[in-house]
Amino acid sequence: MAPSSPSTSSVTGSVTDMPGTDALTQMSVDLAAISANMLTRGDKTALVSELRTVIREEIAAVRRDLTALEQRVDELEEHRLHATHHQQAADLATARQGNILLEMRRQVEDLDNRGRRNNIRVRGLPESDDESPRELLTGLFVQLLGEDAPP
Numbered sequence: 001m002a003p004s005s006p007s008t009s010s011v012t013g014s015v016t017d018m019p020g021t022d023a024l025t026q027m028s029v030d031l032a033a034i035s036a037n038m039l040t041r042g043d044k045t046a047l048v049s050e051l052r053t054v055i056r057e058e059i060a061a062v063r064r065d066l067t068a069l070e071q072r073v074d075e076l077e078e079h080r081l082h083a084t085h086h087q088q089a090a091d092l093a094t095a096r097q098g099n100i101l102l103e104m105r106r107q108v109e110d111l112d113n114r115g116r117r118n119n120i121r122v123r124g125l126p127e128s129d130d131e132s133p134r135e136l137l138t139g140l141f142v143q144l145l146g147e148d149a150p151p
Contacts, residue, residue: 039047122137 122140125136125140128136
């Protein structure tokens with residue numbers, strides 16, 4: 001048998017000894033790792049489905065919050081309307097009471113004036129220090145009206 005030819009060993013050695021073969025090997029390893037880490041169509045579909053589920057849940061939560069806020073706003077508007085009606089009723093009652101008070105003041109003033117008109121004025125009586133005006137007038141009226149006059 002013939003010894004191996006130097007050309008064969010030099011060809012084999014030349015492929016591994018070529019500059020850049022380590023880089024090619026590294027690239028093929030990197031490509032294999034990248035392709036192993038790449039998502040398949042099924043993986044992408046599952047991720048999209050999961051994302052849709054999460055988004056739907058978030059939208060449902062936002063809708064619940066929005067419904068709760070809508071109910072609170074409705075309650076607040078109802079309370080405000082109720083308070084407005086009470087305020088208007090209180091304003092009307094205050095105005096009526098003001099009118100009633102004014103009318104009562106007029107009536108009191110009228111009664112005071114009428115009472116002053118019915119007062120008896122006695123003129124020409126001498127003032128004395130020993131007798132009070134009440135006793136003096138009582139004696140005078142008894143003398144003028146008689147003993148059986150009402151007090």
